[in-house]
Amino acid sequence: MTAIGRRMRAEVVTAVLALAVGVVAGLGAVAFRALISLVHNLFFGGRLSLTYDALVHTDPSRWGVGVILVPVVGALAVVVLVKRFAPEAKGHGVPEVIDAIHFKGGRIRPRVAGVKALASSISIGSGGSVGREGPIIQIGATFGSILAQWLKLPEWQRLTLIAAGGGGGIAATFNTPIGGVIFAAEILIVEISARTLIPVLIATGTASVIAGLFFGDQPSFVIPALTIDPPAVSPMSLVGYSLLAILLGLVGWLYTRSIYWAEDLFDRLPVNDYLRHVIGMLVVGVTIYLLMARTGHYWIEGVGYATIQEILQGTLTAAGFMVLLAGLKLLSTSLTLGSGASGGVFSPALFIGATLGAAFATVVDAVAPGMHLNPVNAAVVGMACMVGASTGAAVTAVVMTFEMTRDFQVLIPLIVAVSLAYLVRRSLMSDTIYTLKLSRRGQQLPAALQSSLYLTRRAVDFVHAPFVVKPADATLSDLPLTWGRRNSHIVLAGPDGGVAGVVTAHRIGEARRSQRSPATPLLDLAGTKPTFAPADAQIVDLIGVLRGSGVHLTVLTEDGARAPARAVKGVLTHEDVVEATNMAQTLRRTPVARTDIAGPDD
Missing domain, CATH: 1.10.3080.10 (Clc chloride channel)
Incomplete structure (x- = not known):
């Protein structure tokens, strides 16, 4: 399958999953409001009931002056939940979602949704002066993250489903489908494109429809x-x-x-x-x-x-x-x-x-x-x-x-x-x-989303250094003494012809400077095995792969699968990506050179 085909399939999958996220966000908003009603009626009226209209003032509590202790009892329950099960549930929720998007690769713990729903319903239902939109945003975002992690989706899809869940949650809470989309775009989405906005639109629309089945289509507030x-x-x-x-x-x-x-x-x-x-x-x-x-x-x-x-x-x-x-x-x-x-x-x-x-x-x-x-x-x-x-x-x-x-x-x-x-x-x-x-934690966010056209370029366009292919049993003595000063990588081919490892020019230079033994196998210098990616993959997708795997080397092949060393199209390092994404520099493609296994050492 071509890179375009893979991207289209990923976008279709994300859109379908966004539909599921929207359903859960809508049902989550309904369940959350019911939970608030239950807690509120229990704490203020001492009765089990789901009947509660937030637009109507609460009747005087049956506890009289004892209503002073209602928020106190709720406070004790909230602290138990937060301290024992999910500290992320404390506070107003949206900062934790932003933190997961920008600093945790879109990963949110599954238990956060349940603890957040219960803790927030108690805080609100017992009289705490807080809103219900922050919790439902966090609940919807958590489900989006859980679904993406369960399916082992790439980072861009995780982040998109988080935004879809958050936007769907706030849309269902206030019956504001357009507002939910724009909220996701302004606060949650890190990439504005069709592949991210379409899933958010699907999720917010779906969540609004689900919520409308229970609450009707009237606006949140009525102005006579x-x-x-x-x-x-x-x-x-x-x-x-x-x-x-x-x-x-x-x-x-x-x-x-x-x-x-x-x-x-x-x-x-x-x-x-x-x-x-x-x-x-x-x-x-x-x-x-x-x-x-x-x-x-x-x-x-x-x-x-x-x-x-x-x-x-x-x-x-x-x-x-x-x-x-x-x-x-x-x-x-x-x-x-x-x-x-x-x-x-x-x-x-x-x-x-x-x-x-x-x-x-x-x-x-x-x-x-x-x-x-x-x-x-x-x-x-x-x-x-x-x-x-x-x-x-x-x-x-x-x-x-x-x-x-x-x-x-x-x-x-x-x-x-x-x-x-x-x-x-x-x-x-x-x-x-x-x-x-x-x-206040020292985590700085970008001030704006900027158009970075280079992120849509092919990964192979960012390869700066040529490479040569050597047998996996080659040693330092098989390289010229001048190699440490050359900006060329070495792809090591195993007995079966596949890629056994990659030695960067930087590692060769370090070995020379530290006077490693000439008999040192090059495979010992290869370090962590590289990942494989399609040569025509967009660099924005590859950055997510590198970030998620913690690997700093990517071998580029035709289709992203492990291939014989002779079929390698280029070697991309973390440094190449950092240099290329520096907007102060001019991006240019360096031709990739390659020699055969039996070729010259020059």
Whole structure:
């Protein structure tokens, strides 16, 4: 089979597997939401039930003041799960997926999905101020990784299925299929091409259909038509939305920093992990109890969608109270995640953006009614600004917010405001809420995906040095004394004519300088046996093979199979690839020279 045929077959296989990943991501979102419902009803109401609408406020708990301990009990269960089974399940999930993509070759442990689902459902269901999107992204990505590892797929296919699982998960959670694709492209995919995007499209579409069978096709949030006061776009309103964007860009920076400030604070406490999380969730428990006692609702517990829905339907209008809720949500999210919970950061960002956006518009409309800022529209814009500023996924924020609300009137303000909010946060810090966790570990990510056309070139085009073929029983004495200064490799042919090993010019030079015995067999200098690859394979695929195998030598043959030494097309070393991928250098092909086994030694 030709290289083109192999690539086409691999792409078809990846697309078919993406369909399976999408099914699992969709079912995973359904099961995860059911698990949250079960835990929430058990912890707050003391009953076994799967009936739970996140858009409706939770009824007062039957435990009364004892509801303060509900998040505490949940905290103890979460720490047990995380410490004993999967430390990767701690936190908001997406940084661990990014870590697996960039630093672990797309390998995620199978147990992470189960532990993440259980730990996050307990954190959310017991009142922790976190979202459900981060966990389902990690769950979907984990299945994609498991499937690829089980089938022993190359690295590019593993990474693609991880992105497909993550995109499918968030698409199913919010009913945002387009947003899921763009999220995967902005945050998870390391290669933008048809072979990676098509599987992501398949997975997100499939996951959305599966979730729609259970949840229906309605948007995540419902905006009654009467609450939208046209026109939504005017020159003055764009000025107002721009001011809101600047404000939320600053809040996005604060939100990103506050989670890690809280984490550092709890890490400095001279107590164990159990007590750290108990302390954090005890404060959250007291907060939600006081809110219920004074105002009749818990407001900030869990994903907080009920509060967002009240703002969007126009029933929550007190600006001062909305600012208070935004501050309490910021504090409770920082305490929840900083002390050791498991859950996402997307939903709290939506909450903070909606409350501050509506409060801002209410104040501006009272002071400068000529700006025509409607609190509902401003809440929608605020949601997108907070997500775009904190996560760095600006396009995702615009598209997903539009899909979640289907409010056509704010599309242009969304584009303008999110861009500005992103730039404000970017001017204050380069890291996002996802990448800061990795940067604190010393793991630096590329700032952008760049088009590297050389990655599509054939592997044989990167071969820099010629080679000669020698018998496997040849020794150093069979080489001229000048060989150590020559940039030529030696392919050793075994008794059967096959490749027994490869000795690089560098190894010959080292042997000469260390005054190795002339009787030293060349086979002793060959080191690790090389891998085999097709001469016309794309270099991007070969890099994945080298990275996965840990081997630094590749013998290029016609079809990538082991072949007689006479059929070798070239020898590619790790140094060749590094030199060729240095964008500061000019890529050029050096003709490959080869001699026969019985040929001259020159």
